[in-house]
Amino acid sequence: MLPESKPLQNLDYSVLQQCMHCGMCLPTCPTYAQTGRERHSPRGRIALMRAVADGELSLTNTFAEEMNYCLGCLACTTACPAGVDYTTLFEAARAQTEEERVLATPRRQALRWLTMRVLFTRPRLLRAVGRLLRLYQATGLQTFLRRARLTRLLPRRIRELELLTPQIRSNFSHQLIASIEQPHDGIVRHRVLVLTGCMQDLMFSEINRATVDVLIENGCEVHTPPVQYCCGSLHAHNGDRATATLLARRQLDSIDPAMFDAIISNAGGCGSHLRHYDVLLAHDPTYAARAREWSRKLRDIHEWLVAIGFRRPQLPVASGPREMVTYHESCHLCHGQRISRQPRDILRALPGMELRECAEASWCCGSAGVYNLVHPKTAGWLLERKVSHLRQTEATIVATANPGCHLQLANGLRQAGESTRVIHPIILLAQAYRSEKQPKPPQA
Amino acid sequence: MNSSDCDPVADALCRILGPTRVLTAPEELAVYAYDGTAALKQRPRIVARARTTQEVAAVLKVAREYRAAVVTRGSGTGLSGGSVPVPGAIVLCLVDMDRILEVDLRNLTMRVEAGVVTHQLYEAADAVGLFYPPDPGSMRISTIGGNVAENSGGLRGLKYGVTRDYVIGLEVVLADGTICWLGGKCVKDVAGYNLRDLFIGSEGTLGVITQVMLKLIPRPQARRTVLAVFPKMDAAAEAVSAIIAAKIIPCTLEFLDRRTIHCVEAFAHIGLPLDAEAVLLIETDGHPSAVADEIAQIEHICLAHAATSVKRAADAAEAAQLATARRSAFSALARLKPTTILEDATVPRSELANMIRFIAQTAEKFRLEVATFGHFGDGNLHPTFLTNERDTEEMHRVEAAMSEIFDYAISLGGTITGEHGVGLAKKRFLRRQLGDGSYELLKSIKRALDPEHLLNPGKIFD
Numbered sequence: 001m002l003p004e005s006k007p008l009q010n011l012d013y014s015v016l017q018q019c020m021h022c023g024m025c026l027p028t029c030p031t032y033a034q035t036g037r038e039r040h041s042p043r044g045r046i047a048l049m050r051a052v053a054d055g056e057l058s059l060t061n062t063f064a065e066e067m068n069y070c071l072g073c074l075a076c077t078t079a080c081p082a083g084v085d086y087t088t089l090f091e092a093a094r095a096q097t098e099e100e101r102v103l104a105t106p107r108r109q110a111l112r113w114l115t116m117r118v119l120f121t122r123p124r125l126l127r128a129v130g131r132l133l134r135l136y137q138a139t140g141l142q143t144f145l146r147r148a149r150l151t152r153l154l155p156r157r158i159r160e161l162e163l164l165t166p167q168i169r170s171n172f173s174h175q176l177i178a179s180i181e182q183p184h185d186g187i188v189r190h191r192v193l194v195l196t197g198c199m200q201d202l203m204f205s206e207i208n209r210a211t212v213d214v215l216i217e218n219g220c221e222v223h224t225p226p227v228q229y230c231c232g233s234l235h236a237h238n239g240d241r242a243t244a245t246l247l248a249r250r251q252l253d254s255i256d257p258a259m260f261d262a263i264i265s266n267a268g269g270c271g272s273h274l275r276h277y278d279v280l281l282a283h284d285p286t287y288a289a290r291a292r293e294w295s296r297k298l299r300d301i302h303e304w305l306v307a308i309g310f311r312r313p314q315l316p317v318a319s320g321p322r323e324m325v326t327y328h329e330s331c332h333l334c335h336g337q338r339i340s341r342q343p344r345d346i347l348r349a350l351p352g353m354e355l356r357e358c359a360e361a362s363w364c365c366g367s368a369g370v371y372n373l374v375h376p377k378t379a380g381w382l383l384e385r386k387v388s389h390l391r392q393t394e395a396t397i398v399a400t401a402n403p404g405c406h407l408q409l410a411n412g413l414r415q416a417g418e419s420t421r422v423i424h425p426i427i428l429l430a431q432a433y434r435s436e437k438q439p440k441p442p443q444a
Numbered sequence: 445m446n447s448s449d450c451d452p453v454a455d456a457l458c459r460i461l462g463p464t465r466v467l468t469a470p471e472e473l474a475v476y477a478y479d480g481t482a483a484l485k486q487r488p489r490i491v492a493r494a495r496t497t498q499e500v501a502a503v504l505k506v507a508r509e510y511r512a513a514v515v516t517r518g519s520g521t522g523l524s525g526g527s528v529p530v531p532g533a534i535v536l537c538l539v540d541m542d543r544i545l546e547v548d549l550r551n552l553t554m555r556v557e558a559g560v561v562t563h564q565l566y567e568a569a570d571a572v573g574l575f576y577p578p579d580p581g582s583m584r585i586s587t588i589g590g591n592v593a594e595n596s597g598g599l600r601g602l603k604y605g606v607t608r609d610y611v612i613g614l615e616v617v618l619a620d621g622t623i624c625w626l627g628g629k630c631v632k633d634v635a636g637y638n639l640r641d642l643f644i645g646s647e648g649t650l651g652v653i654t655q656v657m658l659k660l661i662p663r664p665q666a667r668r669t670v671l672a673v674f675p676k677m678d679a680a681a682e683a684v685s686a687i688i689a690a691k692i693i694p695c696t697l698e699f700l701d702r703r704t705i706h707c708v709e710a711f712a713h714i715g716l717p718l719d720a721e722a723v724l725l726i727e728t729d730g731h732p733s734a735v736a737d738e739i740a741q742i743e744h745i746c747l748a749h750a751a752t753s754v755k756r757a758a759d760a761a762e763a764a765q766l767a768t769a770r771r772s773a774f775s776a777l778a779r780l781k782p783t784t785i786l787e788d789a790t791v792p793r794s795e796l797a798n799m800i801r802f803i804a805q806t807a808e809k810f811r812l813e814v815a816t817f818g819h820f821g822d823g824n825l826h827p828t829f830l831t832n833e834r835d836t837e838e839m840h841r842v843e844a845a846m847s848e849i850f851d852y853a854i855s856l857g858g859t860i861t862g863e864h865g866v867g868l869a870k871k872r873f874l875r876r877q878l879g880d881g882s883y884e885l886l887k888s889i890k891r892a893l894d895p896e897h898l899l900n901p902g903k904i905f906d
């Protein structure tokens with residue numbers, strides 16, 4: 001265990017001092033845009049953290065709420081010329097408020113324990129729960145309860161959440177992907193490992209399948225361990241550094257990065273955290289070296305494909321007129337990982353599709369991990385703003401590369417009565433490769 | 445309002461503004477303790493957020509009744525401590541006064557509330573083919589009220605001047621709560637003293653600016669930008685002199701030294717040359733044929749003065765990227781050291797080369813790291829000392845170096861501040877520059893307008 005006490009006070013002070021309060025971050029911060037209050041800005045939050053570290057402010061409820069009001073979208077880190085490491089500051093601040101139980105209530109602690117310590121540390125248990133949820137949805141029980149309005153018996157909050165329950169897939173990643181898959185022509189140019197994620201595995205396993213498809217199409221031998229641990233991003237962002245560290249170690253125990261040319265992530269949120277195992281385990285004598293190797297090899301799928309010069313598909317995904325696609329940037333892909341150009345490169349390479357840029361493409365959609373559950377009002381405001389920008393593009397497809405954004409946008413578009421589809425860019429690329437192999441449709 | 449409910453001033457303000465617009469909790473006050481200036485911090489007593497001129501007037505009356513100081517604030521991006529609170533102050537925050545009230549296409553004017561963000565009014569003008577030229581580095585977040593109070597400059601100062609040159613009318617609230625309009629839409633207007641200009645650059649010490657009427661100009665039809673790379677600072681300075689001597693006034697003529705180039709490139713990744721001693725960012729605008737002619741001449745002059753490369757921005761997006769990168773220079777320097785003490789000593793253009801040499805010598809003499817960038821075209825330099833506020837001994841050396849730099853700038857006929865204002869950061873040096881006569885005149889104006897010293901007291905002078 002790392003020394004856990006007072007993460008803010010024990011932080012390298014230069015990280016706090018790096019903020020010279022110039023204010024360049026303010027116009028990019030969604031919560032500042034919402035309220036105009038300095039406290040709700042990155043600069044304000046850092047000032048509060050510094051005040052805590054300096055002993056000028058005690059760890060109050062207000063402080064803890066402020067740290068949780070932050071979306072953690074990291075837009076401020078892209079805007080910051082001084083290079084402030086807001087991720088570290090934010091995680092330390094949340095960790096400290098959790099460790100000192102500033103916001104603790106029995107219910108909150110029980111929920112945190114159940115999700116973060118139990119469910120998201122045991123991949124098999126998580127899948128079992130997924131199966132149950134799937135059963136609830138597939139047997140028609142969900143539809144029945146909703147139709148019979150029996151869900152009304154639930155408390156309001158639970159009822160609202162029930163509506164947001166995503167569709168669980170009938171097959172999870174390990175049922176779709178062999179643990180090792182080779183390029184069709186047998187020529188291996190790269191050996192990579194694919195991380196299947198938790199949400200991605202339960203709700204979007206087809207994205208994992210598509211990821212493997214496009215990799216083998218581009219000369220990669222793909223290793224996909226059937227059981228994988230949660231990356232720990234949920235824990236790190238929510239102030240449970242101990243579990244985050246534990247999960248990182250387990251990940252490194254089960255996967256040796258030295259065996260691969262790249263470790264591939266296809267979810268913006270996971271990738272952003274996975275890349276920083278080197279920082280997380282920097283002071284761990286047993287794991288530091290391996291974590292450095294891991295971080296060196298960690299690649300977002302789009303980044304990797306562009307880096308190896310992916311093959312451009314030759315045939316349109318669908319016959320008919322060109323389809324408009326717009327790209328919504330996952331915060332942790334563009335701000336967390338600085339991957340912004342590559343997904344667009346892939347979308348532009350799709351025959352029969354035209355990429356149309358959306359205003360504020362790199363603004364948070366409000367999903368932000370569990371933010372839409374914890375702060376539904378702010379999340380709803382952001383989602384509305386996002387949907388209105390998406391609508392203006394008149395695109396029929398919104399491409400995005402993070403399961404949280406995916407669900408949030410799909411919900412928002414559906415509620416707004418839009419038929420726009422939300423699709424991961426890699427699904428589109430995989431479809432394009434697939435349609436090349438199908439016989440040509442008869443000419444009209 | 446969360447705590448200190450017994451503060452009578454807070455109570456009185458709550459009655460005017462409502463409880464959600466009066467902030468007294470320690471978590472709220474801690475974040476209004478600073479502006480964009482390094483190493484200055486003072487928590488206020490209360491933060492009051494007004495939405496209308498009438499509310500501002502009412503707040504000032506309360507302040508007067510309780511003899512509480514008022515520090516007016518926009519987005520808090522100032523660089524001389526102008527909006528850093530004084531002890532016991534009410535911070536009067538105007539960011540909620542953010543409406544564009546009128547765009548008058550027949551008179552080419554725009555009337556806005558003080559809390560409108562500069563870039564937003566720039567865009568509103570641009571949308572109708574008009575142009576608001578002043579573009580301070582912080583324009584994406586700074587408010588027009590703050591720009592007027594500090595008389596902010598920017599990258600386009602060389603050709604287009606500064607904020608003052610575009611303000612034709614102001615609504616101000618005086619210390620006693622009186623609301624006045626100064627100036628208006630007339631191009632010519634000599635009725636009475638020019639009080640409007642008195643408030644421009646007054647740093648919140650004479651009254652509170654609540655509305656601004658701006659003069660707009662037609663948007664230039666064409667713009668071209670070049671980036672010229674120099675192996676030596678002197679060569680860059682000579683190229684600038686030659687451009688001016690050739691009677692070309694580019695709208696922007698910026699330079700970055702080696703350290704600044706490295707920091708900006710680390711942030712912006714736009715391919716700045718890391719082996720250069722200096723780069724010039726030059727933009728010319730106007731009629732397309734004039735622009736084509738000027739940019740060719742500028743390129744020729746740069747090459748004739750030993751530029752190793754001269755690269756034209758391919759399109760408007762690339763030009764904007766270069767300008768944005770330049771605007772990030774000050775903040776980007778914080779990558780090197782935690783505290784960046786930024787100055788804006790300004791000299792007549794002809795003295796630039798001397799000034800730059802002196803800055804380098806002074807930094808060496810005091811064993812300090814300095815990075816210099818700035819507006820080469822108008823002689824406005826930004827020597828920035830890279831230090832650590834926790835290193836008291838080094839901070840003393842920074843002070844000493846600054847003092848010598850200011851003395852030298854004054855001796856060359858320059859000024860201690862070109863565009864950031866005096867505020868707290870430079871008030872020790874003001875008398876040296878102004879001399880006793882005009883220094884005392886400033887103070888007597890202050891006494892006349894704010895006899896009780898309630899408006900941003902202790903700024904500019906004690």
